[in-house]
Amino acid sequence: MKRLVQNYLYNLGYQIIVLILPFITIPYLTRVLGAENLGIETYTLSIVSIFSAFATSGTTVFATRMVANLRNEQDELNKITYNIFLIRTVMGIIVIIIFYLIAFKLKYTNFLILQMILLLANVLFDFTWYFSGKERFKELTTRNLLVKIVGFLLTIILVKDLGDLDILIIINGLVLLVPNIYFTIIFLREVGKPKRKYFNTETLLNLVKLLSPFFLLAFVTQVYMNIDKLIIEHFNMTYELGIYSQMIKSFNVFLAPITAIGTILMPFMSNLHYKKSQNEMKDILKLSTNLIFLLSIPIFFGLLLISEEFVELYFGHNYIDYLGIFRIGLVLIITGSLSNIIIQQVVLPNFQEKIYLQGLVVATIVRLLILILFINFINIYAAILAFLISELLLLSWCIFKTKKIINVIPELFSLNNLKIICSGLIMIIVLKILSLGIFGSIILGCLIYPLLLTIFRENLSKKIKLNFSKLFNN
Structure with a gap:
């Protein structure tokens, strides 16, 4: 428990800094780049994020859980991690070829290619799942924190006017890439060079089989998270997309201390499941649920109270016409908190990806239908309502489908x-x-x-x- 608290404090400290930096950069960028540019950045990143789901092949969650389970069996762990790296590399090459064939037929080609180069480089050098699985959050947070601060300073110094969107994209990409390269070097020092004995057809095929539901899950998750941005841009609402995306980002900023809990507990709960420590899992779930409610409730009510003054002060006067979007969207703080409890601490640690995948497919279809049917009538209000309804549907699905494993309803209520x-x-x-x-x-x-x-x-x-x-x- 002491180690768990220490890891949470490390991650919380990092999340607080990560909260403060966007808290400054979001209002800065809304004024310097404008909603139109931010809409372009959001749209291109959404497309690239869907492609990146193919490159990662769903390995992030799977690998974190595998490392958490095998962290005391180093030779077997080395074999699994190198095979995962091989899969990610091969899939990355395939994605590059497919993206090259498609990118030139889409809008904002130059920005798309820039986003893709940086994102695929991040996928190739991403070994953070290895350190997360070993619960080495102090290393992750200190290095990431340093790079985040440098990225923040570069944004303030270099992004000065409407023509600097490409500079922002490069900075955002490097903020992810630099610590990933550092952790790749540390990983190679620890596990040594890959050995021929690590690789065989049976191991590789078995991993591909185990990864299949995670691959589908990663792809559907990216579609679910980005379909609203693609639809908004399809209806030529780039300006509105910029406003919508910045408000969604602000909710994620306020969820930072709650996100820290899920980041820490997912590998910890996975390890408890591996050890069949069901009672301890229930105790941790009860404690974390109380803590998440303790944090999320005042954030939600407080922002609701000051919403009008906050939107004008934080985003700028042009955003006040979209105050309703912000107020409705505040409910995402509650759904995000519930997701942290149900998905990160129940569904994924207990190997219930199939349930989550089914729920995501249903939620994505519902989200898409609401967007298509109502966006012409109520503008981006359709997007925020579709987001909320689909989130509630997904959470309800997961709660009731996992009742026999861990019933979270008594804890929630x-x-x-x-x-x-x-x-x-x-x-x-x-x-x-x-x-x-x-x-x-x-x-x-x-x-x-x-x-x-x-x-x-x-x-x-x-x-x-x-x-x-x-x-x-x-």
Whole structure:
């Protein structure tokens, strides 16, 4: 448990910095590059992301889980990791050929090719799954953090006007590529050069068979995550796509501390499943569910309260016409938090990719239908509504399909989580009555929310306070 807490603190520290940097760059880029350029960047990245799903072949989640399971069997681990690398390399070459045949028939060809070169280089040198599987998050976070800060500074220094979109794409690509190259070098030092005995047809075919559902899962996931951007651009709404994409990015920024929990727990829960430690898995799930509710509820209610002032201050005056998109989209903070619990801690660690894949296919079809039927009538409101409905459908599917393995419903609707929700509701009501403005509301909210948790005797916050008191007294 101590190691788990340390890993979370490392990753949380990284996620906080990653939260702060985009918090500055998003409003900067909306003003410097404009919504039209950001729409182009989003559209090209969406296409390239779908192609990258072929190159990675679904290996990221699969490999992380395999490393977590085999981390004490180094020779077998070396064999598996090198075979995974071989698969990724071969698939990367195939993707390059297919992309070359298609790219020149699409819009924004130059930006597409630039995005693809950088993304495929990242796929080739990506060994972060090896270090994640071994739960070596201190190394991952410190190196990534340094490069993120450099990338942030380069963005502020070099991206100055509407003509600098290519510079932004290069910076974003290098921010991913540089730490990947570093970890590739560390990986090769640790496991040594590949040996002939690692490779044989039987091992390779067995891996391909095991990877098949992960490959489908990775591809469908990318289609699911990017179909809205492609449809919006298809209807020539590049400007609206820029606005929509930046708002979605902002929600992901606020989900950063919650994302850290899933990043840490996925390999940890996979290892517990491998050891058949079902009771410990349930204990961890209960604890993480409480923590995720504790973090997500005040973020959701707080942003809802200050949404009008926040959108104008953060994105700029031009975005205020799309305030409704932001308010509806805030629900994605709740669905993202639930996804962290259900997908990262139940579905994937328990080898239930088939259930997740089925849910994704259904959710993608529903999302596509809503977009096609309503985008001409309600503009990008169709995109945000399609996103929310499909997310809720996917989560409901996974919850009920995995009930026999781990029933998360009692944890989601526990009395303790009800106390957290009530604390958030009362906080927003009090702040609404007082009308203190954006900064006054944030400061007072940070005082009211913990006070309400104490009054309701919420369990997790009580334990945290007790441990801090012991530390202070010592």
